[in-house]
Amino acid sequence: MVIFVKEFNFSLIFISYIDKPYTLCLKVFFTFFRCETCSKEEAKYRCPRCMKYSCSLLCVKKHKLALSCNGVRDKTAFVSVNEFTDLNLLSDYRFLEDVGRTADAAARHCIVHSPATKRLLYCLRNKARGCNIELKTLPVGFTKRRENSTTFNANKFYWHLKLIFPHCHAEYTLKGVPDDKTLADILKPYIDPVESDPVVCQRLKIYTASPQSDVRILMKIENRSRNSVRYNELDASRSLLDNLKGKVIIEYPTLFVVLKTLKNDMVVLGQAVEIGNQFSSPSLSPSHLVIIFHNMGYASL
Ligand SMILES: [Zn+2]
Ligand SMILES: [Zn+2]
Structure with a gap:
């Protein structure tokens, strides 16, 4: 044959x-x-x-x-009408079938209706509110809901935390991070030239070779429109809890660790000066809310 x-x-x-x-x-x-x-x-x-x-x-x-490619075909990638073939139609049809099946399976899952789960999530959200953190949880079936291992014990949060190092395309997940730990301590095993694990240190060598003062920790601001993504800058010397106060968290915090000296397209809210130092302009006041985009000139909010 x-x-x-x-x-x-x-x-x-x-x-x-x-x-x-x-x-x-x-x-x-x-x-x-x-x-x-x-x-x-x-x-x-x-x-x-x-x-x-x-x-x-x-x-x-x-x-x-x-x-940072996962090698799996993107079933939701944009296809123009001119390029739309029967194969795309079949792919879309199968994708919708998969979505329907997954949603149905999630809705039937016993955990969704379990009083213990509901109580646990209610307790987590309530405790977070008490700390001035707006914690939002997703329905069962969502990846972040499944991943989240955050617990609250003895008056303390033990967070599920994701660290993203965009300049090295690296991502690490931490579990049970006590909320009173400072961000500097949390990052030590990753970017401290002495204390970091050799394998991690090699992967993140751009970070470990840079002065610690160049490291900035950013967190995406939730509930904004997709074409207006902004970040809050966090204070490495303060605890995780202090940094999360007044913020909206969807399931668990995700921190982006970037270097001042390297270009990236993350725009920090209310910050007049762009992350790369070539545009630094101390005369601009944050009240102007002028955001300078990389390679894009100026845009006013
Ligand atoms: Zn690829
Ligand atoms: Zn090759």
Whole structure:
């Protein structure tokens, strides 16, 4: 039996012998593309998500790490009407079926109706309100709800916390972080050149090699429109609890650790000076609420 599978820039010819337990696989390339990771070898694979060409498993893994790509096709990516084919229609139809099935399964889940769960979430939100934190919880079935391991015990929150290091495309999840711990202490195992774990230190070397004074900790402000994403800057010398006061948290806090000296497109609310220091303009008062975007000139709120 011979099956021809034509995909992307090459074809695979599978010749399988049903009566003999082996499969012979030949790769015939009609067009040659270079691997976009090592730029040396011929490409053999193409990522269904970011469409990058790779030559080997190693390069596939490297591109995933470098671009924070999960290699899974984005079922909700924008497709223009001109490019919309029967395959896209089928993909959308299956996606909606999956959504319906997942929502139905979540609604039937016994935990949703469990009085213990409801009591626990009510207690968490109530205790947070007592600390001037608006904690919002998501319905069962949401990833953040499933992940969240935050507890409240002996008058103290033990937070589930996510740390994101955008310059290294790294993300770490911490569990049971006491609310009285300072942000500087929380970050020590990651960015302190002496105290950090060697593996983590290697991954985050841009951070560990930079002076600690260049590190800024940002948290996204919730309940804003998608085209107006803003961040609050947190104080590393103060406790997690103090930093979360007066903020809205959806399930658990996610902190972005950025360097003043490197470019990023995070806009800090009420801050007149852009994160990269090339635009520093101390004469602007925060009341002007002038936000200077990277490479974009000026925009007033
Ligand atoms: Zn390669
Ligand atoms: Zn990819």
